[in-house]
Amino acid sequence: MSRVAIIAGAGRLPAELAAALGGNPLICAPKGSVPEGLAVDLAFHIERLAPFLRHLVDEGVEVVSFAGPVHRMALDPALFDPETATFVPRLLAAMQGGDDATLRVVIALFEEYGLSVQGLATLAPALLAAEGVLGARTPGSAESTDSARGAEILQALSPVDVGQGCVVAARLCLAVEALYGTDAMLAQLASCRDTREPRKGGVFVKRAKAGQDLRVDLPAIGPATIEAARAARLTGICLQAGQVVILDRAETLARADAAGIALWAVP
Known part of the structure; x- marks a missing residue:
């Protein structure tokens, strides 16, 4: 080699x-x-x-x-x-x-x-999310609907090179990832949930940008992402299959299961 x-x-x-x-x-x-x-x-x-x-x-x-x-x-x-x-x-x-x-x-x-x-x-394809349910809980119909809406939003934002993630709840866009990344987006969302509706629920959608060169700068999640999603009171995380890295996979999946967060990947 x-x-x-x-x-x-x-x-x-x-x-x-x-x-x-x-x-x-x-x-x-x-x-x-x-x-x-x-x-x-x-x-x-x-x-x-x-x-x-x-x-x-x-x-x-x-x-x-x-x-x-x-x-x-x-x-x-x-x-x-x-x-x-x-x-x-x-x-x-x-x-x-x-x-x-x-x-x-x-x-x-x-x-x-x-x-x-x-x-x-x-x-190292094993480091990427494979299509299907990755954790213990299957997403519900509302979560699947929100994930599809999130994919639409990210597709629309791709030409202007904004970010690789967003949060959707009840088909409403609650947050969009920008220059400061996923952690900053989820922390800001967590700070709003006591005072703004909807106060819980929603799906974090993480995808590569359309036309992105997948040899570099792939989107990624890890254990810290799960903790941030839990703090933001999210119930689901939807990834793009084959194009999102799962860091420290065993720990990430274990934390998602412990938090009751559905974790899955779609084409």
């Missing part, structure tokens, strides 16, 4: 991908990114991306996989090497188009150095 380099962002996903791959993947992380439970072999500066890419090739790496979120950071002009500096106009133009556009340019740069960028669906 070709040697794989994992470009590791924050959280648990890089370690779970490394475990699923086995062997000896090269763990790389941008300066400032700290993957959980995983030692980094090579930290690199974004401003010196070209030398880093050449180093991967010299190390015999043929396949690269991105895992975990990498938050935008300020770039230091003094650190740019001449070759990486030539990438800047492409990157800046892409960043004006949002995260998806930026990631497409980053993937193209890796491929220009002969590196194959592959996603979890290829390298």
Whole structure:
């Protein structure tokens, strides 16, 4: 098998991908990114991306996989090497188009150095949600209706690159995930439920954006998502099959069952 380099962002996903791959993947992380439970072999500066890419090739790496979120950071002009500096106009133009556009340019740069960028669906499909009921409780008809409404909302928002999740109760949209992510959305919803109707119930819907390159930045849930959903008094979580990562799967499912939250995945 070709040697794989994992470009590791924050959280648990890089370690779970490394475990699923086995062997000896090269763990790389941008300066400032700290993957959980995983030692980094090579930290690199974004401003010196070209030398880093050449180093991967010299190390015999043929396949690269991105895992975990990498938050935008300020770039230091003094650190740019001449070759990486030539990438800047492409990157800046892409960043004006949002995260998806930026990631497409980053993937193209890796491929220009002969590196194959592959996603979890290829390298570790067991980490993704399979279609069907995942927990102990089957969703009710109202929850299924709310999940379908949530999918419609996310489909409509995809062209403007807003987020990958929303909450729907009684067909009403209670919250939409934006730049600050799932945890912030669910925490804000929890703070409203004592004073606004509906005060309980609803489904958190998590899906990839339409047209999203599924090799990078896949949506994910984990144990913390279940706790946040419980605090927000939700009764269901609906995922997109084959396109959402379930971190720490056994613990996530156990917490959903303990909370009485239906957890399922649809096409």
